[in-house]
Amino acid sequence: MKEKTGEVVQGTLDMLIMKTLALEPMHGYGIAQRIEQISKGVFRVNAGSLFVALQRLERGGLIRSEWNVSENNRRAKYYLLSERGRKRLSTEAREWGRQVAAIARILEA
Amino acid sequence: MSLIRSLAAGLRSLFRKEQVDRELDDELAGFLEMATEEKIKSGMSREDARREVRLEMGSPEVAKEIVGAASWESLVETSWQDLRFAARMLRKNPSFTTVAVLTLALGIAANTTVLSWISATLLNPIPGVAHTSDLVTVMRGDRTDHPTPPFSYPDLRDLSERTQSFSGLLGYHDDYMSLTSAAKPERLYGALTSANYFDVLGVRPILGRTFLPEEGTPRAGAAVIVIGYAVWQNHFAGDPQIVGKTIQINRHPYSVIGVAPRDFTGCAPGLRAELWIPLSMDRDVWGADRPSRRGTFWLNVLGKLRPGVTKDQAQDELNLLMRGIAERFPEDHRDSPNEISFDPLWRSPFGINGYLYKILPMLLGLAGVLLLLACANVASLLLVRSVGRRREIAIRLGMGASRKQIIRQFLIESLLLGLLGGTAAIAITVWTSHSLVAFFPPSNIPLTNDAHVDQRVLFVTIAVSVLAAIISGVLPALRSSSLPVQSVLKEEATSVSLTLHKGRLLSGLVVAQISLSLVLLVCAGLFTRSLQKAQQSDPGFEASHLLLASYELSPAGYTRATGVAFNRQVLDRLSALPGVESVTLADFSPLSFSIHTDYLQIEGYVPQPHESMEISRAFVGPNYFRTLRTSVISGREFTASDTPDSQFVAVVNQAFVDRYWPGESAIGKQVTNWGERFTVVGVARNAKYRLLTSPTEPVIYFPIYQMSSTTQDNTIHLRTTSDPLTMASSVEETIHQLNPELPLFNVNPLSVTMQLGTLFGRVAATFAGSFGLLAVLLAAVGIYGVVAYTTRQRAREIGIRVALGAEKGGIYSLVLGQGFRLTLAGLVVGTALALAFTHLLKAQLFGVSETDAITFTSVGLLLAVVALVACHIPARRATRVDPMVALRHE
Numbered sequence A: 001m002k003e004k005t006g007e008v009v010q011g012t013l014d015m016l017i018m019k020t021l022a023l024e025p026m027h028g029y030g031i032a033q034r035i036e037q038i039s040k041g042v043f044r045v046n047a048g049s050l051f052v053a054l055q056r057l058e059r060g061g062l063i064r065s066e067w068n069v070s071e072n073n074r075r076a077k078y079y080l081l082s083e084r085g086r087k088r089l090s091t092e093a094r095e096w097g098r099q100v101a102a103i104a105r106i107l108e109a
Numbered sequence B: 001m002s003l004i005r006s007l008a009a010g011l012r013s014l015f016r017k018e019q020v021d022r023e024l025d026d027e028l029a030g031f032l033e034m035a036t037e038e039k040i041k042s043g044m045s046r047e048d049a050r051r052e053v054r055l056e057m058g059s060p061e062v063a064k065e066i067v068g069a070a071s072w073e074s075l076v077e078t079s080w081q082d083l084r085f086a087a088r089m090l091r092k093n094p095s096f097t098t099v100a101v102l103t104l105a106l107g108i109a110a111n112t113t114v115l116s117w118i119s120a121t122l123l124n125p126i127p128g129v130a131h132t133s134d135l136v137t138v139m140r141g142d143r144t145d146h147p148t149p150p151f152s153y154p155d156l157r158d159l160s161e162r163t164q165s166f167s168g169l170l171g172y173h174d175d176y177m178s179l180t181s182a183a184k185p186e187r188l189y190g191a192l193t194s195a196n197y198f199d200v201l202g203v204r205p206i207l208g209r210t211f212l213p214e215e216g217t218p219r220a221g222a223a224v225i226v227i228g229y230a231v232w233q234n235h236f237a238g239d240p241q242i243v244g245k246t247i248q249i250n251r252h253p254y255s256v257i258g259v260a261p262r263d264f265t266g267c268a269p270g271l272r273a274e275l276w277i278p279l280s281m282d283r284d285v286w287g288a289d290r291p292s293r294r295g296t297f298w299l300n301v302l303g304k305l306r307p308g309v310t311k312d313q314a315q316d317e318l319n320l321l322m323r324g325i326a327e328r329f330p331e332d333h334r335d336s337p338n339e340i341s342f343d344p345l346w347r348s349p350f351g352i353n354g355y356l357y358k359i360l361p362m363l364l365g366l367a368g369v370l371l372l373l374a375c376a377n378v379a380s381l382l383l384v385r386s387v388g389r390r391r392e393i394a395i396r397l398g399m400g401a402s403r404k405q406i407i408r409q410f411l412i413e414s415l416l417l418g419l420l421g422g423t424a425a426i427a428i429t430v431w432t433s434h435s436l437v438a439f440f441p442p443s444n445i446p447l448t449n450d451a452h453v454d455q456r457v458l459f460v461t462i463a464v465s466v467l468a469a470i471i472s473g474v475l476p477a478l479r480s481s482s483l484p485v486q487s488v489l490k491e492e493a494t495s496v497s498l499t500l501h502k503g504r505l506l507s508g509l510v511v512a513q514i515s516l517s518l519v520l521l522v523c524a525g526l527f528t529r530s531l532q533k534a535q536q537s538d539p540g541f542e543a544s545h546l547l548l549a550s551y552e553l554s555p556a557g558y559t560r561a562t563g564v565a566f567n568r569q570v571l572d573r574l575s576a577l578p579g580v581e582s583v584t585l586a587d588f589s590p591l592s593f594s595i596h597t598d599y600l601q602i603e604g605y606v607p608q609p610h611e612s613m614e615i616s617r618a619f620v621g622p623n624y625f626r627t628l629r630t631s632v633i634s635g636r637e638f639t640a641s642d643t644p645d646s647q648f649v650a651v652v653n654q655a656f657v658d659r660y661w662p663g664e665s666a667i668g669k670q671v672t673n674w675g676e677r678f679t680v681v682g683v684a685r686n687a688k689y690r691l692l693t694s695p696t697e698p699v700i701y702f703p704i705y706q707m708s709s710t711t712q713d714n715t716i717h718l719r720t721t722s723d724p725l726t727m728a729s730s731v732e733e734t735i736h737q738l739n740p741e742l743p744l745f746n747v748n749p750l751s752v753t754m755q756l757g758t759l760f761g762r763v764a765a766t767f768a769g770s771f772g773l774l775a776v777l778l779a780a781v782g783i784y785g786v787v788a789y790t791t792r793q794r795a796r797e798i799g800i801r802v803a804l805g806a807e808k809g810g811i812y813s814l815v816l817g818q819g820f821r822l823t824l825a826g827l828v829v830g831t832a833l834a835l836a837f838t839h840l841l842k843a844q845l846f847g848v849s850e851t852d853a854i855t856f857t858s859v860g861l862l863l864a865v866v867a868l869v870a871c872h873i874p875a876r877r878a879t880r881v882d883p884m885v886a887l888r889h890e
Helices: A013-023 A028-038 A047-059 A083-108 B002-015 B017-041 B046-057 B060-069 B072-092 B094-120 B153-162 B197-201 B229-236 B279-286 B311-328 B353-388 B390-398 B403-439 B455-481 B485-490 B500-536 B560-575 B624-628 B654-660 B724-738 B750-793 B795-803 B808-844 B853-879 B883-888
Strands: A063-069 A075-081 B135-140 B166-179 B186-193 B224-227 B246-249 B252-259 B275-278 B300-305 B340-344 B546-552 B580-586 B596-599 B614-620 B632-635 B649-653 B670-673 B676-684 B699-703 B713-720 B745-749
Touching: A013 A028, A013 A047, A013 A063, A013 A075, A013 A083, A028 A047, A028 A075, A028 B017, A047 A063, A047 A075, A047 B017, A075 A083, A075 B017, B017 B046, B072 B094, B072 B403, B094 B353, B094 B403, B094 B455, B094 B750, B135 B311, B153 B166, B153 B311, B166 B197, B166 B246, B166 B275, B166 B279, B186 B279, B197 B300, B224 B229, B224 B246, B252 B279, B275 B279, B300 B311, B311 B340, B353 B390, B353 B403, B353 B455, B353 B500, B353 B750, B353 B808, B390 B403, B390 B455, B403 B455, B403 B750, B500 B750, B500 B808, B500 B853, B546 B724, B546 B750, B560 B580, B560 B713, B560 B724, B580 B624, B624 B713, B649 B654, B654 B676, B654 B699, B670 B699, B713 B724, B724 B745, B745 B750, B750 B795, B750 B808, B750 B853, B795 B808, B795 B883, B808 B853
Parallel strands: B186 B275, B224 B252, B614 B699, B649 B676
Antiparallel strands: A063 A075, B135 B300, B135 B340, B166 B186, B166 B300, B224 B275, B246 B252, B546 B713, B546 B745, B580 B614, B580 B713, B596 B614, B632 B676, B649 B699, B670 B676
16 A cells, blocks of 8 residues: 555645745646655645646746756746745745644644 | 736637647646656556556546636636537527527517617607706696796796706797798797706807807897707708808898707707797797796796705705795786796606606516516426427436536527527617607607617617526526436436426416416506597597698788788688688697697686696687587687677686686686786587596687787688598698798698697507517417427327227317416416506506406406417317327337
C-alpha cells in the first residue's frame, strides 16, 4: 500500500501555487511535483484542479504565463508570479498563519 | 481590473477556441510526458509508467473538460449548443412550432398593440414635449365627461403672478381658424395662447422665435403667429425665409415669427393644433373680447410645478388664491365652482386622453388575460410534446446530464419559441398599431393619433416574450426533467402513459384555458351588448336620411347682419331642392362632441353653493325640431320670424324643466344669457347630443338668427327622402351659387358623423370581441389537443375495452365525458373569475349589468358547445379503434 495522500485543503491550492512560483517560474508539472515534494507527499495535486487554478490565477492577474523550453528541451508553458500575485501571497500567507495558529490553540485547549 | 481580464480571456477562448484548445492540449501532454519520464527515471518500464500516470491523473480529456467547464465562457458555449439543439428540435416538428409560435404571437401582439396606443397617448400626451411629469392641467370644479374651459384671462393672470408653486401657468383656447391668404380659405385648428405658452412647455421653435411677454397682454395688438411644421411645409413649401412674412388668419394679417417643431401639435392630447396666436388677438380671430372679461371662462390652463413642490401643496396654494379672487370679484364667480383640481396629462380632461385613460388600461388587462391563455395553451402543447420525448430525456439523464441541464435545455427551447412569437408579434403590431385611427369617423374634431411601434413598445415586446416563454415553459421543464430514468428506458415507447401528475397538470392547463377564455368572452359580450344597447337606444332624434354640411361665416367676411341674411338664403334655396323634406341650421351636430355650453341665470332657480350653471346650449334654425324629428312637447319651435328684431326666445328640453322648474310650466319663464333675457316658448323631448351612453342633461336652444355673433360653425341639417349622400353635390352647388368662395366642410350623413359618439364603445367592443374570439379559438385548440392526445395514449385501454365487448356509445361517452368534465370545471372557475373581474368594467357599460345573466349564460353555452365539438373529433376517432391493431401495437 502506498502512503496515504490527500487533495490539497480546500481553498489553499492557489496560495500553494503562488508560493511555489515565488521561488522561480515553473511549468504545471513542476508546480505539482514541488507541492508534492515539499509537503513530503501529503498533498497530491490533481491535474484538472491544477490547471483550473492556474487559469483562475492568470485571469485574476496574479500570475503570468509564457511558453519556454524546459530543462530537458521540451516546450512547456511556464508560469511566473506577478507583482500583484506577490502582494496577494504575502497577505494570504499572513492570514493563513493567523488562522492556523488560532485553530491550533482551539484544538490544544 | 481582473473582471476585464477574465472577460478578455474568456472572449479570446470563445472566439479563438481552437488555439486555446490546442494550447491546453499541449500543456496537458507536456504534463503527461514529464510525469511519465519521472517514473521511468525511478526505474519503471515506459508502459508501466504511462499506466501509472494515467491512473494518477485520470484521462487528459476529463482534465480538459474540468478546466474548460470552470470558466464562464463555457456556459455561453453550452447555451449556444443548447440553442442550436433547440432550433433543430423546433425545425424537426414544424406543425408544433407553427402553432406554438402563432399562439404566442397573437397573445403578445394583443398586448403590444394596446401598448402602442398607450405609449402614443397616455405615456406621450404631448408629442414634442419630452417631460410631462411636472405638468398638470388645472381645472375648476369636479371632473366631468365634457369639461369646458375653466379660467378667464384676468383670473389666470392673477394666479400666475401670485403662485409660488408653479414656475409657469399657461392658458390657451383652441378652435378652428381659417388661413385666408391662400386662394381658397383653409380651415386649420389653432390656439390663442398666453405669451408664456411655449416657454412653459419647453418647446423651442425650429425657426424664428416664440411670443414675447408683452405680446400676451390684452390689447397689445401683437399680430404675430407661430405656425406648425406641417403648415410651413404644405402651405409655404418649407420656405426658409418664412419668418417675417405676413399671412392672413380669418381675414386679418399676422406676421410669422416662428415655426414649431415637427412633432409638436399643441398641448391638448390627441388634438392637432397647427397655428398659435397670442390670446390678445381674440377680437381679430374670433371677434370676441374675452381677454378683458373676468367672468368669461374660456382658457384651459396647464401648470409647470416648481421642483420639490408636491401636487397637494400646489393645489392648496391655488385654492387659496382662487378663493381670494372669488371674494374680490363675487359677481364673476358666483355661478361656477371655484375649487381647483389637478390632473396629470395622461388623464387630462381636455383632449382624447380623458376618455382613453379609462378604456386603454382595461383593454391592456384583457390583452394580459389573453396572453396568459396563450401561455397555458403553449404550456399544454409543450407538456404533451415532452411526453413524446421521455426516452430522449431519460437517455440524456442516464448519460450523466444533470437535471439542471435538462431544465435549461427546455427553457431555451421555450425561450426560442417566445422570441419567435415576439418577432411575429412586432410584425403584427406594426400593422395593428394604426388601427385606432380607423375608428375615428370624419368629424369636426382634429383628432390625431400617432401610435406606432416605438422603442418602448419594442422593449416591452422583448420583455413580454421572455416572460411568456418562462410562464409557458417552466412547468413542462420542471416536470420533464424529473423522470424515473430506469423505468422509462425499460418501457416500450408506445405504451408510455401519462403519469398521474402530468395528467393532472395537463387537465389543470385545460381548465385554465377554458376559464380564461370565459373571462374574455364575458367581457367581450358585455362590451358588445352595451354598444348594441347604446346604438339601439333612442337618441331623441332620427339620424337616418340626414345630411350635414358645415360652413363658417366670419372668416369669409360676413358680419352678423349679412350672416343672418346669408343663412336665410341658404335655407330658402335648399328647401326648394327636389328630394329635400326639410332643412335647418344649427351651430353643432348631435353626438360629435360639438355642442357648446353657457353660464345661465334661470328665473326662479337659486343655484346651490358651487353648483355649476354651465349648461349645454344650441343655436338652431327654424324647423330644427321638425327636421331632426325631435318632438316639441308643449309650446312652439323656432320659425323664420324669430329674428334679432323680435322678442328673444328659447326652447328648453324636458330635462331642463325637470331640473330647474320641477312641476311648473316652463312656457313664459325667463333665462338670462350674455345679459340678454330670453323667454321660453317651447319644451322639447330629451335628445342626446354628447354620448349615447351619458345620461340626459338639460339643454337650452336659442334661435340661430338671434345669435349674438357669427363666430360659430353653421351646420346644415338636411332631411332627404332618399340616400342623403346623393344630395351632397346639389347642396354644394347651391351654396356655391350663393358664394363661390365659401368652403363647405364635413359633408357627411349624420349617421356617419355620430359614430364619434360611440367611438370608445366601438373600440372596446371590437378589441374585447376579437380577444374573445381568439380566446375561444385557443381554448378549442387546447382542449382538442389534450383530449386527442390522452385518447391516443389510452388506445390500448380502449382496445381492451372494445375487445371485452364495450359498446361504441360507451367509448364515445368515455372520451367525451373526460372533455366535458374539464370544460365544466373551466366554466365554474371562469365564472367565478369573471364575476370578480367584471365589476371593474361597470363604469364603461351601458344598459347591461356587469353580472348580466344573458351574457354569462350565452358565453357559457357557447364555450360548452365549442369544447364539446372539439372533444367530439377525438371521441369519434376512439370509437373506431380496432382492438386488434391497438393491442398488437406493443
